[in-house]
Amino acid sequence: MKVELPDHELMHSGHVGCPGCGAAVAMRFLLNGLGEKTVMVIPACCWSIIAGPYPQSTLKVPVLHTAFETGAAVATGIRAALDVRGERDVTVVTWAGDGGTFDIGFQALSGAVERNEDFLYVCYDNEAYMNTGIQRSSSTPYGAWTTTTPGRDWKKMRKKNIVEALAAHRIPYAATASIAYPDDLVAKVKKARSIRGSRFIHIFSSCPTGWRIPSELSIKIARMAVQTNIFPLYEVEGGVRYTINLKPKGYLVKEYFRLQGRFSHLTEEDLDQIQEMVEEDWELLLRKAGTMPSL
Amino acid sequence: MSPPHAPTEYPPILIPRSFTTTEGNKTGSWRFLRPRYDEKTAPCSVACPAGEDIGRIEMLVTQGLFKEAWETILLENPFPGVCGRVCHHPCEAVCNRHDFDEPIAIHVVERFLADMATRYDLRPKLPKLPPRPEKVAVVGAGPSGLAAAYFLTRLGYRCHVFEARNEPGGILRWGIPTYRLPEAVLKNEVVLLEAQGVEILCGKRMEMGFLEALRGEYAAVFLGCGHGRARPLVVPGSQLPGACTDGLQFLESIRLGFSPQLKGTVAVIGGGNTAVDVARSALRLGARPILIYRRRRGDMPAFPEEVEMALEEGVVLHELRTPVHIEPSPSGWSLTLQTMEPVGQPEGLPAEVRPIPGGVERMAVEKIFVAIGGEPADAFFAPPEVGAGTLKLGNCLLAWAGDGPPLVYGGDLTVEIQSVVHAVASGKEGAMALDVLFREGLEAVEPILASCRVGPGPALSMEVFLKGLRCRRNAHVVKYSEINTDHFTFAPRIAPPRLLREERIHGFAEIPLKISANLAMQEAGRCFHCGLCNQCDNCRLFCPEIAIHREETPRGRRIDYDYCKGCGICVVECPRNAMSLEEEEAS
Numbered sequence: 001m002k003v004e005l006p007d008h009e010l011m012h013s014g015h016v017g018c019p020g021c022g023a024a025v026a027m028r029f030l031l032n033g034l035g036e037k038t039v040m041v042i043p044a045c046c047w048s049i050i051a052g053p054y055p056q057s058t059l060k061v062p063v064l065h066t067a068f069e070t071g072a073a074v075a076t077g078i079r080a081a082l083d084v085r086g087e088r089d090v091t092v093v094t095w096a097g098d099g100g101t102f103d104i105g106f107q108a109l110s111g112a113v114e115r116n117e118d119f120l121y122v123c124y125d126n127e128a129y130m131n132t133g134i135q136r137s138s139s140t141p142y143g144a145w146t147t148t149t150p151g152r153d154w155k156k157m158r159k160k161n162i163v164e165a166l167a168a169h170r171i172p173y174a175a176t177a178s179i180a181y182p183d184d185l186v187a188k189v190k191k192a193r194s195i196r197g198s199r200f201i202h203i204f205s206s207c208p209t210g211w212r213i214p215s216e217l218s219i220k221i222a223r224m225a226v227q228t229n230i231f232p233l234y235e236v237e238g239g240v241r242y243t244i245n246l247k248p249k250g251y252l253v254k255e256y257f258r259l260q261g262r263f264s265h266l267t268e269e270d271l272d273q274i275q276e277m278v279e280e281d282w283e284l285l286l287r288k289a290g291t292m293p294s295l
Numbered sequence: 296m297s298p299p300h301a302p303t304e305y306p307p308i309l310i311p312r313s314f315t316t317t318e319g320n321k322t323g324s325w326r327f328l329r330p331r332y333d334e335k336t337a338p339c340s341v342a343c344p345a346g347e348d349i350g351r352i353e354m355l356v357t358q359g360l361f362k363e364a365w366e367t368i369l370l371e372n373p374f375p376g377v378c379g380r381v382c383h384h385p386c387e388a389v390c391n392r393h394d395f396d397e398p399i400a401i402h403v404v405e406r407f408l409a410d411m412a413t414r415y416d417l418r419p420k421l422p423k424l425p426p427r428p429e430k431v432a433v434v435g436a437g438p439s440g441l442a443a444a445y446f447l448t449r450l451g452y453r454c455h456v457f458e459a460r461n462e463p464g465g466i467l468r469w470g471i472p473t474y475r476l477p478e479a480v481l482k483n484e485v486v487l488l489e490a491q492g493v494e495i496l497c498g499k500r501m502e503m504g505f506l507e508a509l510r511g512e513y514a515a516v517f518l519g520c521g522h523g524r525a526r527p528l529v530v531p532g533s534q535l536p537g538a539c540t541d542g543l544q545f546l547e548s549i550r551l552g553f554s555p556q557l558k559g560t561v562a563v564i565g566g567g568n569t570a571v572d573v574a575r576s577a578l579r580l581g582a583r584p585i586l587i588y589r590r591r592r593g594d595m596p597a598f599p600e601e602v603e604m605a606l607e608e609g610v611v612l613h614e615l616r617t618p619v620h621i622e623p624s625p626s627g628w629s630l631t632l633q634t635m636e637p638v639g640q641p642e643g644l645p646a647e648v649r650p651i652p653g654g655v656e657r658m659a660v661e662k663i664f665v666a667i668g669g670e671p672a673d674a675f676f677a678p679p680e681v682g683a684g685t686l687k688l689g690n691c692l693l694a695w696a697g698d699g700p701p702l703v704y705g706g707d708l709t710v711e712i713q714s715v716v717h718a719v720a721s722g723k724e725g726a727m728a729l730d731v732l733f734r735e736g737l738e739a740v741e742p743i744l745a746s747c748r749v750g751p752g753p754a755l756s757m758e759v760f761l762k763g764l765r766c767r768r769n770a771h772v773v774k775y776s777e778i779n780t781d782h783f784t785f786a787p788r789i790a791p792p793r794l795l796r797e798e799r800i801h802g803f804a805e806i807p808l809k810i811s812a813n814l815a816m817q818e819a820g821r822c823f824h825c826g827l828c829n830q831c832d833n834c835r836l837f838c839p840e841i842a843i844h845r846e847e848t849p850r851g852r853r854i855d856y857d858y859c860k861g862c863g864i865c866v867v868e869c870p871r872n873a874m875s876l877e878e879e880e881a882s
Contacts, residue, residue, distance in 0.1 A: 216863025
């Protein structure tokens with residue numbers, strides 16, 4: 001499926017995201033897949049700002065800005081209210097950053113999906129608390145510099161695998177997607193929209209400001225994350241049925257790391273170690289999926 | 296207490312609600328880099344001596360716009376059917392796709408387009424200027440003369456082409472065997488040329504003093520007479536009657552319909568395309584040809600593909616040998632050869648060779664063909680020395696003497712490399728030069744021609760000369776490193792079907808077979824379209840600002856600088872470098 005771009009989108013120009021913002025691109029693709037019958041919940045994250053200062057809104061769908069930890073809980077409530085009014089054709093979507101998903105919003109998210117509440121939770125992942133000044137989150141990858149993992153104290157813990165955590169709840173649908181693969185991303189949004197129950201999409205969204213990358217390489221770097229197997233594109237249905245959507249070219253991870261200022265301190269040995277970690281994760285995923293796409 | 300059936304009163308919602316959009320934020324003011332659409336030059340179009348807009352041709356084929364693609368060729372070259380077959384396609388050697396997988400089979404697509412136009416009997420719609428008062432005479436209806444007449448006619452001039460033989464085409468008609476160029480292909484393209492208004496007068500041999508006759512009636516004369524006579528082999532015995540057969544005459548006799556039966560071993564002396572054609576023709580007529588060349592295979596001026604096919608068909612190549620003596624023998628002729636060795640390889644030139652002392656071989660042959668180059672049939676066809684009263688251009692020479700009309704020497708006598716497409720380039724250059732000369736004077740010729748170069752040149756574009764859309768192209772030639780290959784997948788180059796070796800050697804049928812429209816579109820679809828926008832929409836798709844909009848113009852896209860923050864994603868994600876990012880000018 002090829003993305004069809006309408007002349008009139010559900011998002012206005014003039015938002016206040018940084019130049020080259022991956023999360024802005026991600027929102028465009030999300031709305032492309034969802035359509036206007038959507039209610040959006042945005043807990044504290046970059047997008048709380050990007051959507052515009054009061055009284056502006058950059059989105060043409062209703063948005064409820066909420067507290068950091070409440071993304072899933074508010075969506076649950078809106079869904080219940082819409083059900084009372086009989087508005088079954090409206091999709092409730094929580095749009096949260098990695099902080100609001102992996103860390104601060106995790107208990108609400110885990111609770112809601114355990115009850116299989118009927119909403120779509122989308123995490124646009126820029127791998128740190130970018131809006132507040134690049135503090136590390138549990139999504140920040142191994143090896144990264146942030147303002148709270150500076151200098152030699154670069155992050156030495158692995159990135160939390162959020163899709164696996166959600167899949168462990170046996171929800172109907174969990175998937176990864178990337179702003180560099182719009183066709184795949186939009187197809188997943190449409191698929192998720194057609195499913196009832198808790199759905200989760202994890203979108204890799206590059207951040208030129210926090211990653212210390214040139215803004216023009218924003219998409220290119222997101223694409224390399226997929227092609228190096230650092231961020232594979234796959235789906236998990238019912239918590240058990242794995243499908244890998246794209247066969248990567250298998251670039252070496254150092255080609256991805258070298259382009260980013262946040263990894264500039266890493267030595268060859270560090271990169272070799274990261275390469276091993278990535279291969280280990282990839283093989284684990286292959287075992288779960290059973291087959292590779294012949295693409 | 297409220298009555299039992301009164302409606303429930305909800306408290307008012309006390310949360311703030313947005314009531315306006317972000318469109319009031321003119322985020323374009325953040326920008327310090329400015330993206331813009333900036334179409335550039337593809338390397339293939341620079342390498343094409345005729346300056347064909349190849350990237351665009353392939354794009355139109357991909358879109359199924361075959362007639363438009365064919366017309367795009369005709370803007371720069373009247374002979375797509377001929378060049379799709381016999382051109383050595385220098386365009387493919389520089390194709391950026393070469394660094395990715397394999398170059399585009401440009402000549403196969405070109406041939407397909409010409410065949411398609413013939414099959415549907417298409418008539419091209421080409422820009423034609425209003426009539427001009429001057430008349431131009433063209434001497435010689437070979438590729439350069441016909442091209443000159445074609446372009447001059449399109450520029451509004453009335454042209455008469457004088458051809459000595461009874462049919463037009465020159466080397467294309469008489470010197471290239473039909474297995475490479477079937478007669479109908481040439482005829483079709485000559486008919487189209489005549490439909491443009493070119494008048495070809497056959498059987499008009501120009502004699503010494505013809506300029507006197509032409510003066511007064513014609514404002515200029517284009518001389519594209521080519522090599523009407525073969526250069527003879529001069530070794531002891533070569534002058535004996537029947538010892539040497541001129542290769543070009545042999546090819547001509549076949550094209551005239553005489554097909555002599557040959558037998559036994561024949562020697563073909565030379566290393567150019569004519570020598571290879573003679574050897575392959577002799578093979579088809581029953582002989583065992585041996586090509587004798589004084590340097591190595593890699594030094595042969597013949598196109599490598601032709602040499603390879605000749606060897607595949609059974610022609611034997613004896614390299615590093617030169618004839619020194621010919622004498623009659625009972626079974627034909629005894630040819631004495633001197634073996635040679637290479638002594639050095641000057642940059643960009645064929646190897647230098649010297650005789651190996653005592654290295655002498657003898658061979659008995661039935662016949663000896665000589666194809667070691669040609670010279671003008673009459674001395675007065677040869678261009679004068681470059682000096683006062685002449686202007687040397689890339690592929691032709693402008694000369695004027697006394698009060699006579701200006702003369703343009705073109706074709707094989709003045710081109711950089713002797714090939715059909717260089718002859719076309721020479722005719723085009725001559726036509727442009729004369730037009731400028733008539734309209735603006737001699738001083739303007741060089742600067743105006745320089746402004747019509749494709750990229751850095753030397754190829755010239757008639758579309759640019761006529762101020763077409765191609766004028767807007769940036770002269771920068773797109774490099775492979777500037778292509779975003781993330782947006783392409785590997786795909787093998789088309790292997791066009793052709794006659795099997797066994798089918799080839801028994802006749803003069805054309806070797807490559809026709810391909811389907813589907814295959815042509817597939818092959819053209821592999822093209823990167825370097826530097827050209829094919830409306831792929833990547834710029835719009837990945838814009839974080841929704842600042843790129845569709846519009847109904849030839850460009851199809853518009854950047855809204857009110858909101859564009861200058862992140863540069865569109866420029867990087869453009870697969871083919873049709874955009875540029877520049878520093879914003881201080882306001």
